[in-house]
Amino acid sequence: MxxxxxxxxxxxxxxxxxxxxxxxxxxxxxxxxxxxxxxxxxxxxxxxxxxxxxxxxxxxxxxxxxxxxxxxxxxxxxxxxxxxxxxxxxxxxxxxxxxxxMAQDYPITPKEHGVEFLMDNRHLWLRSTRQWAILRIRATIVKAMRDFMDEQGFLLVDTPIITPAAGEETTTLFALDYFGEPAYLAQTGQLYNEANMAAFGKVYCFGPTFRAEKSKTRRHLIEFWMLEPELAYCSLEDLMSLEEGLVCYIVQQVLAKNRPELALIERDVSKLEAITPGFYRISYDEAVDRLEQLAAATTDPEQQQLLKIERGDDFGSPHETALTEMFDKPVFVYHYPSRVKAFYMQPVAGNPERCRSVDLLAPEGYGEIIGGSERIYDHDVLVSKLQAQHLPVENYAWYLDLRRYGTVPHAGFGQGLERTVAWICGLPHVRETIPYARLLNRKYP
RNA sequence: UCCACAAUAGCUCAAUGGCAGAGCAAUCGGCUGUUAACCGAUGGGUUCCUGGUUCGAGUCCAGGUUGUGGAGCCA
Known part of the structure; x- marks a missing residue:
C-alpha cells in the first residue's frame, strides 16, 4: 500500500x-x-x-x-x-x-532578481522558499494573536469594513459609492469596538484596514491587517501588561512552531529569545530627553539634524529607530502630546497637553508595532474634542450614545500584523509580510 | 508631495562619446551523488519615451514616464 x-x-x-x-x-x-x-x-x-x-x-x-x-x-x-x-x-x-x-519558461530563476520584477510576479514568487517561510510565520502569528485573546477571555466581534464616516482623518479614507451615498473603507474598527466592548466587556476585532496615505516607506501598506482589542474598566497600565503578554506569547509561538522557517530566512533567533516580560516603559518626555542627550553626544551633524525634535511634536522615523536601538526589548512610550494623537484619547489628569496613550516600539530599529490609549469616556469632553478638531458631531451620534448609557473608563490598542511579521522575521520591508501587498504604486497582481 | 539615485537580452548586470557584451535562464549534446553542479554548442536587443548637441549618443543636454531608497504621515 x-x-x-x-x-x-x-x-x-x-x-x-x-x-x-x-x-x-x-x-x-x-x-x-x-x-x-x-x-x-x-x-x-x-x-x-x-x-x-x-x-x-x-x-x-x-x-x-x-x-x-x-x-x-x-x-x-x-x-x-x-x-x-x-x-x-x-x-x-x-x-x-x-x-x-511541463511548465514553460518559468520566470523566477534560482538566481537573484530585482524587487520590481519579483513584485510583478508575486503570484509566482509565493512559491519561493523564502516567501513560503515568511507566510507560514505570518499564519503562526495570526493564530497566536487570536489564541491569546480568546484565552484571555476576549470575544471576537467583527467590525464593518464599509463605514459611513471617518474613524480618524478624512484625508486618508478610500471613498466608495454606496448606492449613490458616500461611504468609506474602514481605517480602524475601534469606534465599533467601543460599542462592542460595552456589550461584551472584553472584545477584539481582527481584519483588514485601509488607508489612502501617500506613504512610500518600508513600513506602510495601503491595505493592512490589524488586531484591535478593547477592554472595559481598563487603565493604561493594564493595557501595557496585556500588550506585553500578547507580544511575548506571539514570539514564543513562532519560536516553538517555526524554527525551520526562521532558519530558512536566516533570522537571528537569539534576538527573539530575548523577548521576555519586562519591556521598558518610558514617558514621551523621557524619550525626548534621551533623544536630546543622544543628539548632543553625536558628532555627525547629519545625524544631529535627524535626531532634532521639538518637545510636543510627534516622533519621526529616525527618532523611533534611535529609541528602539537603545533597548534590547520592546519599549513602551506613553503620555504622548494630545495634539499629535487622535481626538478620542483621554487627557492626562492635571496635564491636558499629554494624553493617556501608549505606543509599543519593537527593537532592532523596527519601531511602532502597537498604538493604544485610554479613551475619553466623558460625553461633554468628547464633544468638545470633536468640535476642536472640526469633526462633524452629528456623524458621531451613536458613538456619543456610548457615553450616555453607562459610560466606563476603557482602553484598547491596535497591533499592525505586517509590522509585527516584519520585525519577527527580521525583514527590511513590509511588502514581503503579506501575500499581495497594496502599496502606493502597486495593486497588481 | 519633497530629496537622491536608477532604467541596456526573459533575469542580474558590464560597455573612455567610436563594432551591443558577460553570467544565469532557454534550446541541443556529455557526465551515477548534485547542493545556485560542471563541460561544450546554439538562439536571443525598439539600450524606458520624446526632442536636442555631435561626423558619430547606451553614454552628453532638456522634458516626460516608471521604479528604488529616504522624508513627511501612521499600525
Missing part, C-alpha cells in the same frame, strides 16, 4: 514506498542520474531518478523536467545526510513518475 504523504512528515516514512504530488523546484542533470527537488507546499525533498530503475519513457520525462512542472512521484524514502530539503536529510528513490504539466 503506497501512502500519500505531506513532505513535512517524510521522516516518518523511511524505508516505505510513498507517493508525493507537487511541483519541480529545481533539477540537477547528471546524465543517467537526475536530482529533482520537489516541493508539495508542506516541504521539499530531493527525488533521485536513476535511468536503470525506471521505465524509459518516464526517465525521459525526468531528464527534461522544467522548473515548476507538476508531477506525481512514487518511490522509496531513505535517509541521506547529503539530501537537501525541508526537512533535509531524506530523499526519494523514484520508481514511477507521472507528469501533470
Amino acid at each position: 503506497t501512502a500519500l504523504i505531506d513532505l513535512r512528515n517524510i521522516g516518518q516514512y523511511v524505508g516505505q514506498t510513498v507517493q508525493v504530488r507537487g511541483w519541480v523546484y529545481d533539477r540537477t542533470d547528471k546524465g543517467k542520474l537526475q536530482f529533482i527537488r520537489l516541493r508539495d507546499g508542506s516541504g521539499q525533498v530531493q527525488c533521485v531518478a536513476f535511468k536503470k530503475e525506471m521505465a524509459e519513457d518516464q526517465f525521459e520525462v525526468a531528464r527534461t523536467l522544467t522548473q515548476e512542472s507538476s508531477v506525481i512521484i512514487t518511490g522509496s524514502v531513505r535517509a541521506d545526510d547529503r539530501a537537501p530539503g525541508i526537512p533535509g536529510g531524506y530523499e526519494i528513490g523514484i520508481q514511477t513518475l507521472h507528469l501533470g504539466q
Whole structure:
C-alpha cells in the first residue's frame, strides 16, 4: 500500500514506498542520474531518478523536467545526510513518475532578481522558499494573536469594513459609492469596538484596514491587517501588561512552531529569545530627553539634524529607530502630546497637553508595532474634542450614545500584523509580510 | 508631495562619446551523488519615451514616464 504523504512528515516514512504530488523546484542533470527537488507546499525533498530503475519513457520525462512542472512521484524514502530539503536529510528513490504539466519558461530563476520584477510576479514568487517561510510565520502569528485573546477571555466581534464616516482623518479614507451615498473603507474598527466592548466587556476585532496615505516607506501598506482589542474598566497600565503578554506569547509561538522557517530566512533567533516580560516603559518626555542627550553626544551633524525634535511634536522615523536601538526589548512610550494623537484619547489628569496613550516600539530599529490609549469616556469632553478638531458631531451620534448609557473608563490598542511579521522575521520591508501587498504604486497582481 | 539615485537580452548586470557584451535562464549534446553542479554548442536587443548637441549618443543636454531608497504621515 503506497501512502500519500505531506513532505513535512517524510521522516516518518523511511524505508516505505510513498507517493508525493507537487511541483519541480529545481533539477540537477547528471546524465543517467537526475536530482529533482520537489516541493508539495508542506516541504521539499530531493527525488533521485536513476535511468536503470525506471521505465524509459518516464526517465525521459525526468531528464527534461522544467522548473515548476507538476508531477506525481512514487518511490522509496531513505535517509541521506547529503539530501537537501525541508526537512533535509531524506530523499526519494523514484520508481514511477507521472507528469501533470511541463511548465514553460518559468520566470523566477534560482538566481537573484530585482524587487520590481519579483513584485510583478508575486503570484509566482509565493512559491519561493523564502516567501513560503515568511507566510507560514505570518499564519503562526495570526493564530497566536487570536489564541491569546480568546484565552484571555476576549470575544471576537467583527467590525464593518464599509463605514459611513471617518474613524480618524478624512484625508486618508478610500471613498466608495454606496448606492449613490458616500461611504468609506474602514481605517480602524475601534469606534465599533467601543460599542462592542460595552456589550461584551472584553472584545477584539481582527481584519483588514485601509488607508489612502501617500506613504512610500518600508513600513506602510495601503491595505493592512490589524488586531484591535478593547477592554472595559481598563487603565493604561493594564493595557501595557496585556500588550506585553500578547507580544511575548506571539514570539514564543513562532519560536516553538517555526524554527525551520526562521532558519530558512536566516533570522537571528537569539534576538527573539530575548523577548521576555519586562519591556521598558518610558514617558514621551523621557524619550525626548534621551533623544536630546543622544543628539548632543553625536558628532555627525547629519545625524544631529535627524535626531532634532521639538518637545510636543510627534516622533519621526529616525527618532523611533534611535529609541528602539537603545533597548534590547520592546519599549513602551506613553503620555504622548494630545495634539499629535487622535481626538478620542483621554487627557492626562492635571496635564491636558499629554494624553493617556501608549505606543509599543519593537527593537532592532523596527519601531511602532502597537498604538493604544485610554479613551475619553466623558460625553461633554468628547464633544468638545470633536468640535476642536472640526469633526462633524452629528456623524458621531451613536458613538456619543456610548457615553450616555453607562459610560466606563476603557482602553484598547491596535497591533499592525505586517509590522509585527516584519520585525519577527527580521525583514527590511513590509511588502514581503503579506501575500499581495497594496502599496502606493502597486495593486497588481 | 519633497530629496537622491536608477532604467541596456526573459533575469542580474558590464560597455573612455567610436563594432551591443558577460553570467544565469532557454534550446541541443556529455557526465551515477548534485547542493545556485560542471563541460561544450546554439538562439536571443525598439539600450524606458520624446526632442536636442555631435561626423558619430547606451553614454552628453532638456522634458516626460516608471521604479528604488529616504522624508513627511501612521499600525
